[in-house]
Amino acid sequence: MESAGPSTHHIAPDVSSTHHVTPDVQSDSMTSRDYYADSYAHFGIHEEMLKDSVRTGSYRAAIINNGHLFKGKTVLDVGCGTGILSMFAAKAGASHVVGIDMSNIIDQAQKIIEANGFKDTITLVKGKLEEAELPITQFDIIISEWMGYFLLYESMLDTVLLARDKYLKSGGLIFPDTARLLFAAIEDQDYKEEKINFWDNVYGFDYSCIKDIALREPLVDTVELKAVVTDPCVIKHINLLTATKEDLTFTAPFTLKATRDDYIHAFLAWFDIVFECTHKKVKFSTGPHAQYTHWKQTVFYTPSTIAITEGQEITGQLACSPNARNNRDLDITISYSVGDEAEKEVVEYKMS
């Protein structure tokens, strides 16, 4: 899942923290103000997600190619959007699918499931999962596409964990059931110049007050594999069958070993998703080595350039927590030191 976010180079995530407010209007009479409050109501955001073939194709493979898991089972689709995952589940043989979404896009989803002959197998519920009453109260399988930038931005995972605790039968399955957050460091001189150092001199004026703010805002963008100068390091492993909401506030240590002599201008994060419960494991990565996805990667510029030699290590930790005032935003603190240097740099980032 993703908010109406950036589609061009290095643009920070969209602020759509209000999307849980569903305007009390029909989707065919919505105005721009309604779309601001309910960004998922617009087809454009769903177009981007549906066209992300790594994303949608992986869900399709995981569901459709595992008919033996779905046959005769009840399925809950958390945040069903246009109903695509619900229809995959119905096609895979589910006895009944309930799709829930709080956005007005569900009005279109209803038409879509009817147009495709799934009226009797799929029931759609409009509302917030946390508040809704569902026609079935225990499900065999939960399916959901909840991932945001940096995996956890927009924190929809909370909703999926709540759905699990309330509605999943014991021994039930979750699609997907594993997520991993990865971390590395990159050489990014040219782009850092353009995005961060730009503020030092704007048409001859000193705009450097913005430089600090810009640095603290992680950038969502695609990064070429050749920019990566360290081995990757897993900083968080989430098993959706057992994770708790509290696990999503964490501090993780990392050690990044340089693979060549170079300069480091930023840290880089991405995530991998695995459908562990599938027979022939379906997985995908949003890393710089993998095919493009709309999640791209997330870049955290460092205040100063770090010179590194092959084999040398950067050690540190990343602390991540939902923002106290808006739990869909993330506060991310990265502290690190290079080699045996005693001096530690601490940088506080904010994804909002």
Ligand code: SAH
């Ligand atoms: N499953 C669809 C849409 C994914 S986008 C697909 O794969 O294409 C995530 C959807 O979850 C959005 O449509 C959003 O409105 C919905 N959503 C987010 N939080 C929700 C909540 N707490 N309750 C109900 N729906 C939610």
